[in-house]
Amino acid sequence: MIFKPLRFVLISTPIGSVGSGKGGGVELTLVSIVKGLLEMGHKVVLVAPEGSYLPSDCKSAEIIRIDGIDQSSWQHQQIDSPITIPADGVLPKLLEIALNVGKDSDAILNLSYDWLPLWITPHVEAKLFHLISMGCVSRVMADAVKNLSKSHHSRIAFHTFSQASDYELTRDPIVLGNGFDLKNYFFQSCTHGPLGWAGRVAKEKGLEDAAKVASLLGDELNVWGVIEDETYASKIESSVPRGTIKWRGFLETNEFQKQLGCCRAFINTPKWNEAYGNVVVEAMACGVPVVSYKLGGPSELINSGVTGWLVPPNDIEKLKNAVLKIDEIDRQKCRDWAEEKASYKYFSSRIFSWIVEGIG
Ligand code: UDP
Numbered sequence: 193m194i195f196k197p198l199r200f201v202l203i204s205t206p207i208g209s210v211g212s213g214k215g216g217g218v219e220l221t222l223v224s225i226v227k228g229l230l231e232m233g234h235k236v237v238l239v240a241p242e243g244s245y246l247p248s249d250c251k252s253a254e255i256i257r258i259d260g261i262d263q264s265s266w267q268h269q270q271i272d273s274p275i276t277i278p279a280d281g282v283l284p285k286l287l288e289i290a291l292n293v294g295k296d297s298d299a300i301l302n303l304s305y306d307w308l309p310l311w312i313t314p315h316v317e318a319k320l321f322h323l324i325s326m327g328c329v330s331r332v333m334a335d336a337v338k339n340l341s342k343s344h345h346s347r348i349a350f351h352t353f354s355q356a357s358d359y360e361l362t363r364d365p366i367v368l369g370n371g372f373d374l375k376n377y378f379f380q381s382c383t384h385g386p387l388g389w390a391g392r393v394a395k396e397k398g399l400e401d402a403a404k405v406a407s408l409l410g411d412e413l414n415v416w417g418v419i420e421d422e423t424y425a426s427k428i429e430s431s432v433p434r435g436t437i438k439w440r441g442f443l444e445t446n447e448f449q450k451q452l453g454c455c456r457a458f459i460n461t462p463k464w465n466e467a468y469g470n471v472v473v474e475a476m477a478c479g480v481p482v483v484s485y486k487l488g489g490p491s492e493l494i495n496s497g498v499t500g501w502l503v504p505p506n507d508i509e510k511l512k513n514a515v516l517k518i519d520e521i522d523r524q525k526c527r528d529w530a531e532e533k534a535s536y537k538y539f540s541s542r543i544f545s546w547i548v549e550g551i552g
Contacts (some may be wrong), residue, residue: 198298199235200547202226203290205325206263206283206304209243213418213442214262216392217370217470218303218325220445224371225301225323226250228540237297239290241282256293258285263306266330267396267464275307275332283308294318299547310336314343319551322348323368323543327465327488328358337361346550349543351468352489358465366546370468371539372530376445377477379527380453383519386438388455388480390416390448390471393425398461398485400428405459405512407432414455417471418442445474453478457518458500459511460484469493476500477530479523483514493533499526 204222208214226236227250236253238246244257260282266273277283287309294300299319302309305326310333313320328334340348341361349366350356356365387409389402399415406413415437419425429437440451452458458475459482466488473493475482482500484490485507496502500521501514 197233197235198548199237199296200229201237201239201290201294201297201300203286203300203302203304203309204238204240204244206241206260206281206286206306207265208262209241209245210238211245212243213392214420216325217468218305220372220470221323221325221370222303223247223250224373224536225303225540225543226253227373228371228536229544231537232540232544234544237293239286239293241286256289258282258289260285263304266305266326266333267394269330271329272331277308287312291316291318291320294320299551301543301547305333307332307336310340310348313340313347319547320347321547321550324348324350324355324359324467326467327355329464334359346546349546352492354465354488354492355467368542368546369534369539370470370473371534371536372470372473372477373536374477374531374534377449377474377530378453379477379479379524381479381523382454383456383523385454385456386412386414387515388414388416388452388458388475389460390452390458390475391460392418392420394420395424396462396464398463399425400431401461401506401508401511402459403428403432403437404508405515407436408508408512409515412436412438413459414438414440414451416440416443416448416452449474449478453480455480457515458482459515460490461511462487462490463505464488466490473530473534476526477534479527481518481521481523481526483511483518485511495529498522499529 205215205218242259261278338360391397468489485505486502494500503510
């Protein structure tokens, strides 16, 4: 099918600038969408917090950078927490600019996981679409998604079925997966490397369980990612023998994948309904098998016994035993899965079809 070029406005996360790592997996998701849409010949305007940048192969996208205070993330609030927007908050500004620019555009795609953009959707002329990036951890957000599903179901999409199952929807969810530029991830065949873990160091990610497994095996655990909670990080560090955790910091994708690809196994220990689990796919793209709890997105990404092992949530003994049989996994199959299911081209074409259908 041939389409005329469209103009899309993308709203970034209101938590940190693109490239900072504070926004978590959404940052990479956003880059994949921008890249894919540009390659299809469309125009992209990104509205994002000050300091945001895109990789050089996305330079034909226009970026409008907005100053303002970050939203606090929903995952660190209580189930009944109210909506809060700080004075000089960046979220309303992102939305205001996007709606303005959106007047001359075909659609606005919102990647900020927050109440305001969802609530405003039925009240504006602009065609506002939402890629929901989290499972549900708050009543306010549950209601916002539920109400939008009643009035504009086609405007919301999810990464995985597990994630979508957190929400009350009027129809079957639109599930689009996620995508990566796989030429940025090199396959590595080594099977004797260290253990790895990556993600925001925050309670919902369960690093303590991976650290425990490494300590039981008398092994080291390489950890990559932004430390969101210093107290939590030091508590984990002091709960295992000194030197068990090797903090590697938050690295740019190229360096991250180089180090990640050396691992013999990647351990993923979500304590929440992970929406997708970018790091799981990034590990597989490098040929690293993943051992994970069977919870949320990773349970749909890992083919247990083929690309890694899925074990019951919070079962440290099973997690450890799964690491011990990691050599039964063929690393090439991990890479093959990523190529087949998680390329940015495939993902962005699904995003495009969803939006085109939605705007008629
Ligand atoms: N990441 C990175 N460098 C690092 C560690 C992690 O760029 O050193 C990125 C990784 O590429 C992934 C994101 O951090 O896109 C974490 O996303 P994920 O979906 O795993 O979890 P989230 O933070 O969204 O809950």
